[in-house]
Amino acid sequence: MGTDSNCDPLVPSPELIRKIRDLPAERIAELEDFVDFLRLRAVDRELTRAAARMTEDALRRVWDNPDDAEYDHL
8 A cells, every 4th residue: 555654544544545536436436435344344343342351340340259269260
């Protein structure tokens, strides 16, 4: 990929903009769908991480107890 080391990674490079502009209309629609997919995937991953963090303490109390300690050695 033609990225300039001096460019801000959050700002699309002029080369990327040119490539997008050169795409036919139907490819632009596909690209937009793909970008939406990537954004939703990132949101889903963050929600999953947040849910895991929220349940960590509750699950630790369930799993870390003397009655179940025998299973830790299996």
